[in-house]
Amino acid sequence: MSENTVLLEKVGKTAVVTLNRPQRRNALDSTIRTGMTAVIDAIAQDSSVRSVVLTGAGGNFCAGADLGDGEGQSERGFFVRDLLLDHDRWFTALSDLEKPVISAVDGFATGAGLSVALAADFVIASDRARFVSSFARVGFIPDLSLLYVLPRRVGLVRAKEIAFSAREIPADEAVALGLAEVVVPAASLRDAALEFAQRFDDAPTHVLGMAKRIMNRTFETDRHSLVQLEATLQGLCAASRYNAEAMRRFFAKEPALYPGAQRPF
Structure with missing residues (x-):
């Protein structure tokens, strides 16, 4: 650059x-x-x-x-x-x-x-x-x-x-x-x-990003407003293709799209 x-x-x-x-x-x-x-x-x-x-x-x-x-x-x-x-x-x-x-x-x-x-x-x-x-x-x-x-x-x-x-x-x-x-x-x-x-290679990037943005503002947001924001963004997650496939695998007992990390560091 x-x-x-x-x-x-x-x-x-x-x-x-x-x-x-x-x-x-x-x-x-x-x-x-x-x-x-x-x-x-x-x-x-x-x-x-x-x-x-x-x-x-x-x-x-x-x-x-x-x-x-x-x-x-x-x-x-x-x-x-x-x-x-x-x-x-x-x-x-x-x-x-x-x-x-x-x-x-x-x-x-x-x-x-x-x-x-x-x-x-x-x-x-x-x-x-x-x-x-x-x-x-x-x-x-x-x-x-x-x-x-x-x-x-x-x-x-x-x-x-x-x-x-x-x-x-x-x-x-x-x-x-x-x-x-x-x-x-x-x-x-x-x-x-x-x-x-x-470890984030297979993570749902938009999901992590939305969670990050909310948590970055946690101390300036009252609980009621935070709940409303959580609910709205959770609705977006529920409408995504990623969520649909992840839930299908969950109920079919297939390997997860994103298994998560096994240890913190």
Whole structure:
């Protein structure tokens, strides 16, 4: 994609997206914004893609926003605001992508890079991963939706501690806190992420996507509204060819279209 700073590769039914600015620890700049926008749109439209693995090149996941980008701007305040809103467009598209997304985090996921990691549905960390809400170190509040995502991941009090301390969180602690689901050796990270992603190869993509969109808004939706939405979408599921075949197999005691996973990770 743009200047090859975002790479897209297909491995079976999984799209592997790689942030590719290793010389800058994959810090977010305008080329990544353009590349991620294009890549996410392509993945959303490709019905053969059933899952996504998001990772970084060169031994790091993402160092957050490139603080050198826009240096010398006369209206730096407006530049920063506009930069965040521009990146939020692809971040929102990634968060709402109707396919399971797995972040494979090696090295540092720092600042807005932590936000990007947590935009995924699942996070697999290498044993050398480090998660850092580094904003306070440079006089900023957390951004790129981290103030929204982080408390939902770890709870309000832990989110405050992570943001206020700006400390490095190693992989094992990240799992204990809820920032990641599992730790694997760095050499096995890509294979572990792909293996996990491939369990969705035969899953009903639209069903998972609808469930994901509802759950992403659970904390802003009252129970009554949620029940109404569940019922409406369940009606759509019941009218699908996938559901008809799945139910036929169920009653005929034939192998399921999607048997599900036998273990979480």
